[in-house]
Amino acid sequence: ARYRFDVSIRRRGQEERSQLAEDVGVHAFTGLPASPAWLSADQIEEVLAATPTGNLGPEQRTQFLDRTLDGADNLTRHLAGFAAERAGALAKQHNRVREESSATRRATVTPHLPVDVLGMYILVPT
Numbered sequence: 001a002r003y004r005f006d007v008s009i010r011r012r013g014q015e016e017r018s019q020l021a022e023d024v025g026v027h028a029f030t031g032l033p034a035s036p037a038w039l040s041a042d043q044i045e046e047v048l049a050a051t052p053t054g055n056l057g058p059e060q061r062t063q064f065l066d067r068t069l070d071g072a073d074n075l076t077r078h079l080a081g082f083a084a085e086r087a088g089a090l091a092k093q094h095n096r097v098r099e100e101s102s103a104t105r106r107a108t109v110t111p112h113l114p115v116d117v118l119g120m121y122i123l124v125p126t
Helices: 041-049 058-070 072-100
Strands: 002-010 016-024 107-111
Touching: 002 072, 016 072, 058 072, 072 107
Parallel strands: none
Antiparallel strands: 002 016, 002 107
């Protein structure tokens, strides 16, 4: 997923200035999109390190993909939640740097929604 954020700073006597920041994230879940069990970062690393042993047939691939897309609204809510968390962390980082440099104004960070899904992979354990 690609996340985009507006990082805004209002300086005294000036208009608010905004810059675009981008980030990417990899998310994974088990189960159905209607009630996904989201994996931790360590679990995602294990999945990404797995060696594929084959492919599903076209009909089965279509069924899995259709089932996943049918639950896209629930997945979109998760991505929006992650974007909000990441926006908070990014604001905290910006403001820590601003404090250390004696800047007086604080940054606000707002996520662009919906999050861009760049790819979707359905892995089926054998």
